[in-house]
Amino acid sequence: MVRDYDAYHRYMAARLVMPFAWGKTANDCISHGAGAIRAQNGRDVLVGLNWSTAIGAGRVIARQGGLEAMISARLARTAPALAHRGDIGAVAGDTYLGGLAIVVIDGATVIGPGGMRFPRSALTLAWGID
16 A cells, blocks of 8 residues: 555644644544544544543543554554554553553654654554555
């Protein structure tokens, strides 16, 4: 599958200034990562999942077996060192979400919602989007 990096860059530029908000179409870490995937290849990895609050997100994640299991059921795991720009990763995060936060890999850094940036070395997990 070919990635649309122009759409990816437009998406990321728009999301960097968008405040954090819970919801599948909002700007929490899960929707942020899923939107980056959709921008690159048109794939909706969250089909059938919906939430609008932190509690709702927690329920969805719990029903999926946890955040790592939820993402792994939709994307192929890869070693963090082998992940490409636009792939999805996880860094240590809120204990509410199982201690993980989803980020988008962007070269030497990873980006979360609202422009949160971490060094790529902070990745604990990664998934390829192809």
